[in-house]
Amino acid sequence: MSQAVVAVFNRHVPRLKKGAGAEWTGFCPIHDEDPTKSKPSFGFNEDSGLWVCRAGCGAGSLRRFLAMVGVGDMSADAAVERVRHLLVRTDKAKPTFRKARFTSQDPLPRRMLGLFDPYLSDDLLYDGFSEKTLRDNDVGFDTHHMRITYPIYDVAGQIAGLVGKPVGRYEEGKYRVYTKSDLEELGYTQRLRFDRSHYLWRMHKVAKMCRDTDDPPTVIIVEGYKAALWMVQNGWEATLALQGSSISDEQLLFLQRLGCDLILFLDNDRGGWLGTSKIGYKLRGVPMRVATYPYKDARIQPDDLTQQELLVAIQESRSLHSWRREYGLTSTKFTQRTQQRSR
Numbered sequence: 001m002s003q004a005v006v007a008v009f010n011r012h013v014p015r016l017k018k019g020a021g022a023e024w025t026g027f028c029p030i031h032d033e034d035p036t037k038s039k040p041s042f043g044f045n046e047d048s049g050l051w052v053c054r055a056g057c058g059a060g061s062l063r064r065f066l067a068m069v070g071v072g073d074m075s076a077d078a079a080v081e082r083v084r085h086l087l088v089r090t091d092k093a094k095p096t097f098r099k100a101r102f103t104s105q106d107p108l109p110r111r112m113l114g115l116f117d118p119y120l121s122d123d124l125l126y127d128g129f130s131e132k133t134l135r136d137n138d139v140g141f142d143t144h145h146m147r148i149t150y151p152i153y154d155v156a157g158q159i160a161g162l163v164g165k166p167v168g169r170y171e172e173g174k175y176r177v178y179t180k181s182d183l184e185e186l187g188y189t190q191r192l193r194f195d196r197s198h199y200l201w202r203m204h205k206v207a208k209m210c211r212d213t214d215d216p217p218t219v220i221i222v223e224g225y226k227a228a229l230w231m232v233q234n235g236w237e238a239t240l241a242l243q244g245s246s247i248s249d250e251q252l253l254f255l256q257r258l259g260c261d262l263i264l265f266l267d268n269d270r271g272g273w274l275g276t277s278k279i280g281y282k283l284r285g286v287p288m289r290v291a292t293y294p295y296k297d298a299r300i301q302p303d304d305l306t307q308q309e310l311l312v313a314i315q316e317s318r319s320l321h322s323w324r325r326e327y328g329l330t331s332t333k334f335t336q337r338t339q340q341r342s343r
């Protein structure tokens with residue numbers, strides 16, 4: 001029994017209820033769960049101090065919980081210090097990335113990249129990307145399907161799947177995931193369906209950068225592959241691409257566990273603004289800022305900016321709150337407007 005641990009949670013979690021063993025449940029204070037609208041999503045274990053919100057706020061230690069409900073560092077440290085001797089240490093308290101959800105169960109062999117010629121991506125060279133940038137990120141060209149290819153690595157650096165951008169007069173268009181038959185045409189098979197929303201592009205590189213250092217980098221989050229390549233080429237090696245303007249539960253969990261400060265740098269258009277608002281809300285508790293575009297009204301994305309403009313956008317990044325105010329995205333009005341649009 002750790003009354004003191006329960007007392008710490010009780011200060012923040014409405015309607016705590018004792019469950020089986022050392023488990024407790026309540027309404028999640030991190031996302032201000034409304035007791036009239038849902039069942040309790042929050043739970044913790046009084047022996048370990050570990051908690052979880054099943055609605056998507058994440059999971060972690062008591063210290064992390066206090067940070068996520070907005071308790072200042074000094075008070076949180078003091079509160080944890082007072083109960084530290086009561087907490088049973090478990091392996092679960094140290095989440096690692098070596099978990100099934102960040103690791104492909106059916107990776108493609110690395111040798112398949114040998115099929116693709118890195119020097120045929122004329123489109124990207126024309127756009128100002130260097131051969132080195134393309135080579136370092138294994139961007140290639142599939143002459144069979146006429147697509148620029150982007151291997152999507154899992155956190156362990158295995159190829160979880162392949163994405164290609166068709167080029168040429170008639171097939172110009174969207175990025176597409178290589179299907180089973182696309183891969184079979186190249187002589188490879190994949191049993192399980194690859195879901196790219198489980199991964200962030202370049203996650204294996206960035207996880208390593210955040211793990212292997214005492215001075216973690218600030219991680220830049222962009223939408224697309226080209227934006228990420230552009231950031232990297234201009235010196236921001238710790239850049240991840242969402243592969244869109246929304247975030248999946250897996251991606252969210254990855255960013256929450258990364259242990260690095262984040263800067264959201266989505267496209268400067270309606271989709272990017274809505275994505276920034278939503279993702280920023282979901283990432284509450286993780287130190288995060290929003291990059292500012294030099295031209296507020298131009299529909300542009302990071303790879304439209306010069307290195308100097310990128311520098312200013314990053315240096316003048318601001319809190320989600322002040323970014324929203326600057327763009328006039330006051331909560332209810334903006335939500336209504338964007339919902340109407342998407343209807």
Ligand SMILES: [Zn+2]
Nearest residue numbers: 028031053057
């Ligand atoms: Zn929650």
